[in-house]
Amino acid sequence: MLGEPLPACPTKRRRLREESVLTSTEEGLYQPKTKETRATYEAMLSVIQQQLGGQPLNIVSAAADEILAVLKNDVFKNPDKKKEIEKLLNPIPNNVFDQLVAMGKLITDFQDASDAGATTANSDDALDDDMGVAVEFEENEEDDEESDLDMVQEDEEDDDEVAEHHGSGAMQMGGVIDDDDSGDANEGMSLNVQDIDAYWLQRKISQAYDQQIDPQQCQKLAEEVLTILAEGNDREVESKLFVQFDYKQFDLIKFLLRNQLKIVWCTRLQRAQDQEERKKIEDEMKDLGPNLAAILEQLHATRATAKERQKILEKNIREEARRLKDGSVGDGDRDRRGLVDRDADGGWLQSQRQLLDLENIAFEQVGLFMANKKCDLPEGSYRHLSKGYEEVHVPALKPHQLDPKEKLIKISELPDWAHPAFKGMTQLNRVQSEVYETALYSPDNILLCAPTGAGKTNVAVLTILQQLALNRNSDGSFNHSDYKIVYVAPMKALVAEVVGNLSNRLQVYDVKVRELSGDQTLTRQQIEETQIIVTTPEKWDIITRKSGDRTYTQLVKLLIIDEIHLLHDNRGPVLESIVARTVRQIETTKEHIRLVGLSATLPNYEDEALFLRVNLEKKGLFHFDNSYRPVPL
Template sequence: IDRTRRDEPTGEVLSLVGKLEGTRMGDKAQRTKPQMQEERRAKRRKRDEDRHDINKMKGYTLLSEGIDEMVGIIYKPKTKETRETYEVLLSFIQAALGDQPRDILCGAADEVLAVLKNEKLRDKERRKEIDLLLGQTDDTRYHVLVNLGKKITDYGGDKEIQNMDDNIDETYGVNVQFESDEEEGDEDIYGEVRDEASDDDMEGDEAVVRCTLSANLVASGELMSSKKKDLHPRDIDAFWLQRQLSRFYDDAIVSQKKADEVLEILKTASDDRECENQLVLLLGFNTFDFIKVLRQHRMMILYCTLLASAQSEAEKERIMGKMEADPELSKFLYQLHETEKEDLIREERSRRERVRQSRMDTDLETMDLDQGGEALAPRQVLDLEDLVFAQGSHFMANKRCQLPDGSFRRQRKGYEEVHVPALKPKPFGSEEQLVSVEKLPKYAQAGFEGFKTLNRIQSKLYRAALESDENLLFPVMGKGKRNTLLTNVALMCMLREIGKHINMDGTINVDDFKIIYIAPMRSLVQEMVGSFGKRLATYGINVAELTGDHQLCKEEISATQIIVCTPEKWDIITRKGGERTYTQLVRLVILDEIHLLHDDRGPVLESLVARAIRNIEMTQEDVKLDFVAPATGTHNYTLYFMSDAYMGCDQEYKFSVDVKEAESDSDSD
């Protein structure tokens, strides 16, 4: 009996037509793998899963790694959001308590959170407890602290879970993984030696294993990535976007237009994905790194830019109020408020460090003895390069500019306008009154012909200019004040000197004195010559110009009582030994624009003042020195400081700041 099955092959050659439809050669091919590698990967996968589950159960994070070593710390954050909030809370407490060890800061954070999370306390009682812990705090900082406490959502978890976490080692036992095992790398906890040469065989499953291994690292490393963010709210001003875009667009107008469009996208986009898509369409793919920064710090860039470009105090207060109401934005506002305090602290620390270093250097120099036993004299080194004013007349020593109340800014295309309102007139003092021309000495009344009274500023300086020989510093504070302050006060100083040389018969001994008026520009020299010559014509006083365009011979210099010249010409006169007869007759020197000492012409002015002082010391003759400079740079050294409130008319200012100039100033800072 033939028991061969119907489908059993007989060994005969058969046709395959119709039997291979729908398949291709190699479709059913299978590749076998060594059983040892499969077992090894399974063990490794199981070990990694166990390790991940244990770390997840214990709340293992980069932050808790440092907190676990501390004794008595109650709260340990378990999520990304609470970790970031906890770090901000520690920074807040550090600003209140000063530099303290981390365990003290964490302990203080536990006390603060215990007060904030205590629902039985009323708001006043909670505020009192916070003040006892951190010291007296204002309302803004207290509200920021309350908002931080609200963002801590994992405080006070289930006690049973916590006890289970604490006792898990004793209950179940945990495989111990030492750091040396990670460094050696070839042998795992199962005593298995890893084969590094088997990379070709570990294709698909290796990616899964790597993802499993890096899952906890991603969760715990988010805090470290947040710490690497270089962008700070204080770095963002009204022109930050435009400065960043100027790296991609050479035209300042185009970069400003793009900055406005970017700011509008940051404000109106519904979510981060839509924001990123619109920014890519606007800026292109070549700015993708910058777009990532915009997306990552979207709210910080938006609100810090709006706050810095606010046109009025009301708008600024509205933006700050909106930021205080949002817990996320309040963090940026807190960092902005703390910046100024940190700068002051850093500056004070650097100053103390310089003083300490100077004392140490002095002590070392006194201890350094020569062979004879005598102390070596300390060497004083003068760094001339450090004293150079590289910016010339554009140098501004004032680090901060505080605008008066009521000032506002307006953003224009390519520039910014700053409007300063006119100050209200300052009321007269109890003993302040205008000086009548009739009360002046008779010899001085002719110089003020047509005047009934001196104005308020002239009346304030009347006694110092006309009745004393003390040196003066006139602060000229804007255009239009040269005639009201400088010309008339300088004229009173001249009349004071002229009055000393009046003879008994009323004539003036014009050969006994000379007055020098030094102005920086030839046009100003000509203006002063015309003004003084007209007002002193009745005295028979000769006023002459001495500049590069107008020379004076020896006879003309001898016949002239008031010489108005440029600094360079008077420098040449005082350098010549033969002209000493003229310089010894000088009784009054008026230097206009003395604030140009740090300009390229500064050494000339400095040498003129030095020669005048040296001449006074040598001849023992009184020579009055009057200096004229803008009040913005010299009013700290004046005896009388008169602001715009002393002017008889309202004066409003409007400044236009070019965008490129503002960008260069911000980059230099």
């Protein structure tokens, strides 16, 4: 039979083949009608999904339909069915095929669905008529045990053929341990529990290293790997294995992870000193859930015949289906309660499903936008529930009371030569007054976080004046050739605005401010004449990265980064490289470059300060919350 050409497929299958699994929709797909068939169908979807490697449900369901059509096609013998199914799922181990066959038998209402599908697919019918293929499905199977067993009897001959392909003949079941040693199954990822002895892992590692590893080192490595595998937490285990194998041996790591439970527990069993210890380990395995119990079952299994395996599988599925049917599960909340029931029973279907451990994959709370579980509103806030929406009233922050020690700096208190930079202003505001000392009289790095409109530009001007003061001659003139100031603004439009603003305010000092951004290029002559270069992060990054003329970049003494909070996400690395290059320049030239960051109020301002090398002890970090807004929101 195996050598003969395969008979034509029935209508439904051909219809789906025409659509292809990728294009099919849920419409016309098999819908289980009873609790039992639904439970079995879900288990089947789970098996198929594992084989297809996490495809979306519509594709898995379409594949399930095709597989059911093959399974229900009594023109096929089992080996042909397996071949047909493998066209959809790639090679599958015999035990997976056995599971599919067993589940196919328990899905007794498939024919109805296919009939419905056939009537909606007229064009396909015509196709089949042309071909003259008789479309026949098995009659609805009786739900009782006897009829199922009859089916097994009929298939016995084929089963025995299948059984010959089995390495150990051990019964295998459960999502985690769904593989055996048969042929090319699972791309060589399968491991037969019977093969694991006390030194299996050591041999496996030695093989992976092509025997090029010292035996003692290999033994040590095997012990360490075994300890890691026994830890159980998948993600940690994986990363520890990567470290252990020096980020090499990926195939081996994959294999070990795939067979983690088998390796850990079978090695333990094999290393047991006596029967008593072995018994203890076995008891522990039985208590620890269905996957380990199934491993034990495999270990204890002798070379079961295909028929026996089939029977055991069917019995397990039937029992599970019966449990679901026995009223413990209501219709509406089947999924919810079903899971609990299955957990309690450690049932077969539960072991088939790979449950997603959401807790385990949850992101850490930090670093996630809106990750706060609780959001406290300011005092005085209240909510008003209306139909279809909710109003949240948040009172405006009250302006921060002036501290008795706090004093606003009058422009007249500034050095005389600095007054023209603040033309039209009488005093510094609260934010500026607070930063004033550090900004104008010290070379320390600064991070100023303040609300919009708080007057950060004035702080930038104060730091520029500090640089001018360093280059101020005794006669009041300035030496503009020994320094350069770089002002980084996040957008070209802002660059132009800053150039206009600073040019205006610093004209009196004969300070030349020029734009260097995008298509704006400056000649050597222009650069020499310029004291303040206003640029974008990207442009400054390119300039400082170039190994060419460094004469003017070496002269930079002050780097102001404005609106630093806007430079996140994909612009973050550019900002980082600018700052890192500046820090390297300081280290190599031993000449100080002052870093000044201007930012909106951010929750992680301390990180930002550290990034800008702000000395927190020397008070270079200034943080003002929204109560410092000149105009409350």
